[in-house]
Amino acid sequence: MRVNLKGVHRVRKTLANGRTITYHYAWRGGPRLEADPGSPEFHQQYVAAHDVQKQRPIETLAAVFLAFEQSSDFTSLAARTRKDYAKHLKHIETEFGDFPISALADRRTRGEFLAWRDRVGTASQRTADYRFAILARILSWALDRGLVTANPCKRPGRLYRSTRAEFVWKDADETAFYERAPEHLHLALKLALWTGQRQGDLIALPWGAYDGRYIRLTQNKSRSKVGKRTPKRVVIPVGAPLREALDALKAGYETAGMPLPATILLTERGHSWTSDGFRATWRKACAKAGVEGLTFHDLRGTVVTRLAIAGASVPQIATITGHSLKDVEAILDAHYLMRDPEMAEAAISMLERDRKL
Structure with a gap:
């Protein structure tokens, strides 16, 4: 029976005669295991190496x-x-x-x-x-x-x-992206602008997370100290523009007699995205569209900004994006709405309506 030994480090080498061989080590930087992989001798060498490591004082x-x-x-x-x-x-x-x-x-x-x-x-x-x-x-x-x-x-x-105060997607940036960026990335932009979620959560979003009215997902990003994940569950009402796009795409699969793919967002070839693949493709698409100095993550702050300008309260915004109340307040106070003229105009319009009553 072949046993999967945890931590074995493999290094491939090409010899002078062109033949490629693989060397095995008990761990990265550990001793080399000379026996054939899968053999009892290989397992014995692995165990012996780790026994020595455990006995060695940590200095x-x-x-x-x-x-x-x-x-x-x-x-x-x-x-x-x-x-x-x-x-x-x-x-x-x-x-x-x-x-x-x-x-x-x-x-x-x-x-x-x-x-x-x-x-x-x-x-x-x-x-x-x-x-x-x-x-x-x-x-x-x-x-x-x-x-x-x-x-x-x-x-x-x-x-x-860095406050990234100026790093907000404007309407002109959104329009330019839809006009010039590859079509298979349009839905990614729409999803981001109507949910306020991170890239990693959106490219992994399955069709089962959408029920026609809501998108339900569990965020998988750090919220405290580095590397400490505290997943948070969010339920997002789906706005009409996003709902129309998702329903049309879903109907297209049904009409073609095709099963729904594993994820909503797909590459141009119809595969689920990898994080690095999406990041590289998105960067090239932004360059092609003339959208400079903006990242996918900036869409998250853009959503906070747009919701605030539309009149949403801090708790309402936090419910949608998954931010803490403190984080939303910090974004609105110092990062994205620093004297934003649209916010000022919205406030004056509200005052004008109030004074007419």
């Missing part, structure tokens, strides 16, 4: 990073989050893999970590903040489990500050 941060990657806190993250973590963790480990755990309690250590963040920040403040947040999260996890005695990275503040 440097490299061991902490490895323990975190093997924990449920890491493996339970969304696939994209794990991918992002792994990419940045390589840079963190290069810098601090040999850092002694015993030095974490030294007060000078925090300064050393912050100096590293500042160096990374000279190239990208957002990257620096993200890597530092990952390091802080891992050390917090390790502290809770007694692997380290201090976390000198907690509450560091942020280098990157």
Whole structure:
């Protein structure tokens, strides 16, 4: 019986004679397993390697990073989050893999970590903040489990500050996208503008989430500290323009005698989207449409703005988008409605109607 061994790292190599072989390691960076995969000897070598690893004292941060990657806190993250973590963790480990755990309690250590963040920040403040947040999260996890005695990275503040006040899709941007972007992306824009949901939730949205009146979905994005997912269930009434588009598409499948696909949004070839595939295609479509400086995520704030201008209250907006009340208020106060003339005009119109009564 073949046993699936967790964490085995595979590396493919092309030999001088052109033949390709695969080397197997007990884990990424671990010892190589010489036996044939699937054999009893292979399993014995794997178990022996991990036994040695467990007995080895945790003396440097490299061991902490490895323990975190093997924990449920890491493996339970969304696939994209794990991918992002792994990419940045390589840079963190290069810098601090040999850092002694015993030095974490030294007060000078925090300064050393912050100096590293500042160096990374000279190239990208957002990257620096993200890597530092990952390091802080891992050390917090390790502290809770007694692997380290201090976390000198907690509450560091942020280098990157951005209100994105001007990053709102205007009517002209929407019109340009519908006129010039590929037709198979039109429904994605309409879904985003009438639900206020994130890209990942919309490209994974199944037809079963739509019942003709409502879209029901469970959001799968962090709402607190980095990497900590707290899924939230939202029920969104479907506005007439979106309902007409969905009903027409659904009727088209029925007329053609075709079963509904797994997801509502599909690629040009009729396949479900991958996150990276959609992101790249969306970026090219925006460039073709002349929509510059705006991302798909900006549509989420745009919906908050439009709902507020239409007269929706903060609780009503939060019910639709899934934001907390505090987040909606922050968006309206500092991010998207900073002295927005449309909001001012709507307010004056309301006052005019009131004074005519």
